[in-house]
Each structure stands twice: as structure tokens, then as C-alpha cells.
Amino acid sequence: MLLEDRVAIVTGGGKGIGSIYSQGLAREGAKVVVADIDFTAAKEVAERIRADGADAIAVDVDIASPESTVEMARAANSTFGRIDILINNASLMSALPRRPWHEIPVGEWDAVMAVNLRGMFLCCLAVFPTMKDRRYGKIVNISSSRIYEGMPNRLHYTTSKAGVVGFTRALAREVGEDNICVNAISPGFTQSDTQVATSSAEYMKAHIDRRCFKREEYPQDLVGTVIFLSSSQSDFMTGQLLNVDGGYSMH
Numbered sequence: 001m002l003l004e005d006r007v008a009i010v011t012g013g014g015k016g017i018g019s020i021y022s023q024g025l026a027r028e029g030a031k032v033v034v035a036d037i038d039f040t041a042a043k044e045v046a047e048r049i050r051a052d053g054a055d056a057i058a059v060d061v062d063i064a065s066p067e068s069t070v071e072m073a074r075a076a077n078s079t080f081g082r083i084d085i086l087i088n089n090a091s092l093m094s095a096l097p098r099r100p101w102h103e104i105p106v107g108e109w110d111a112v113m114a115v116n117l118r119g120m121f122l123c124c125l126a127v128f129p130t131m132k133d134r135r136y137g138k139i140v141n142i143s144s145s146r147i148y149e150g151m152p153n154r155l156h157y158t159t160s161k162a163g164v165v166g167f168t169r170a171l172a173r174e175v176g177e178d179n180i181c182v183n184a185i186s187p188g189f190t191q192s193d194t195q196v197a198t199s200s201a202e203y204m205k206a207h208i209d210r211r212c213f214k215r216e217e218y219p220q221d222l223v224g225t226v227i228f229l230s231s232s233q234s235d236f237m238t239g240q241l242l243n244v245d246g247g248y249s250m251h
């Protein structure tokens with residue numbers, strides 16, 4: 001197994017694609033900290049992982065809060081003794097109505113930046129001391145393939161996901177000396193429960209039509225790339241962005 005005895009935090013691990021990452025990492029041998037603002041969902045995923053014979057705990061976290069992210073790292077360290085992997089997956093997305101840019105309330109803009117960018121920053125800050133001490137760390141940031149096309153109607157969200165790429169590159173340069181890898185993935189339009197619930201059939205079909213592979217993208221399609229970037233197989237890769245969207249965009 002590629003992640004035997006590694007300890008991984010998955011933010012937004014309780015639902016959607018994050019729950020599939022949590023279970024996929026556990027199947028590769030990782031001990032998983034399922035961290036989510038929806039604690040009930042996080043507990044269910046952790047329970048499922050334990051029922052399958054792997055190790056997991058659930059943590060109640062609001063990634064936009066510094067106190068909460070520090071507590072998340074503390075819980076991981078006190079339960080499993082270290083943190084090797086951070087999957088920065090939690091974000092505000094499906095909760096956001098699709099609407100023209102000039103109709104986005106300023107408060108909603110700020111909330112998206114607070115979760116999608118400040119949250120990523122705070123999670124990295126929280127795990128950094130442990131990774132630095134052990135001179136090993138794998139940080140995987142989740143962007144979105146909508147940044148390549150400048151997809152309209154969620155300007156704040158698209159902006160935040162483009163920010164993830166700049167964040168990934170600059171942080172990779174700053175923590176290279178500590179032997180910490182920082183990479184990003186840009187998923188295409190993916191059939192998470194929330195995405196399916198908030199997208200029309202025409203919207204989904206338009207995505208499929210433009211892909212090289214004419215089918216839906218499922219959360220499972222992303223797991224292999226997350227495992228690769230979390231494992232020692234990618235130890236000389238940092239600051240990179242891997243696009244996983246069935247060939248919708250070419251990056």
C-alpha cells in the first residue's frame with residue numbers, strides 16, 4: 001500500500017468528493033482525519049472507514065477559523081502522533097447560486113475568500129510545525145478546471161480556485177527547504193451529491209459533450225491522482241497543477 005502508516009487530514013472529508021478521498025486514502029493504508037464543518041457527516045465517514053478495518057477519526061472544524069484549524073491539527077497529532085498529508089478539499093461551491101458577477105453580494109464574496117483561500121492558508125499553517133519538524137509533508141490543494149476557461153456565473157468561486165494555483169506555487173517555494181511538497185489538482189465538473197443537486201441536466205450534458213471522454217466525471221476519477229500526490233511516488237514534484245477533467249481543458 002502506498003500510504004502505509006501515513007497520517008492524512010482531509011478537509012471537507014465528510015461529504016461529496018472529500019468523503020471519497022478519505023476512504024481512498026484509508027484503503028491505501030493511511031490513518032485519516034476526516035475534518036468537516038458538518039461533524040455528523042465527518043463522524044459517519046470515519047465510522048465507515050473503521051468498519052472497513054482502517055483507522056480514522058472525525059474532527060469538527062471550520063477551516064476559516066484559526067482556533068479551529070489549530071485544534072484540528074492538535075487532534076490529529078494527539079491521536080496519531082504526526083501529520084504527513086493535508087488534502088485541502090473543503091470549499092464553498094455548491095452552496096453558491098450561479099449568477100452574474102454584478103449580482104454577487106459583497107458578503108458572499110468575502111465568505112468565499114474566507115473559506116476557499118484563508119481556510120487553505122490556515123490549514124497549511126496548522127500542520128506546518130509538525131511537517132517541518134519531521135522534514136516531510138505532502139500538501140494537496142484542490143483547485144478547479146473552470147479556471148482554464150474562465151467559466152462564468154460564480155466569479156468569486158472561480159477567482160478563489162485560480163488563487164489556489166498561485167498559493168500552491170508560492171508556498172511550494174517557501175517550504176521546499178523543509179522537504180514539504182505542495183501540489184494542486186483541478187477536477188472537472190464532478191458528480192458529487194451537492195453538484196448533482198444544484199446543476200441542470202443541460203449544464204451537465206454541455207460538459208460531457210466537450211470532453212475527450214464522453215461521460216460523467218465521478219469522485220472516484222480523482223482519487224488516484226490524490227493518492228499519487230500524497231505518496232512518496234511524487235516526492236520530487238512540487239508547485240505543480242494536475243488537471244483531471246476527462247480532457248475538457250488541456251493544461
Ligand SMILES: NC(=O)c1ccc[n+]([C@@H]2O[C@H](COP(=O)([O-])OP(=O)(O)OC[C@H]3O[C@@H](n4cnc5c(N)ncnc54)[C@H](O)[C@@H]3O)[C@@H](O)[C@H]2O)c1
Pocket residue numbers: 011012013014015016017018035036037038061062063064088089090091092093094095115119142143144145186187188189190191192193194195
Ligand atoms: N464537484 C465538482 O464539480 C468540483 C469541480 C472542481 C472542483 N471541485 C472542488 O472539489 C472540492 C470538493 O467538491 P464537492 O463537490 O465535494 O463539494 P461539496 O460542497 O459537496 O463539499 C464541500 C465540503 O466542504 C465542507 N465545508 C464547507 N465549508 C467548510 C468550512 N468552513 N470548514 C470545513 N469544512 C467545510 C462541507 O461541509 C462539505 O463536506 C471543493 O474544493 C470543490 O471546490 C469540485
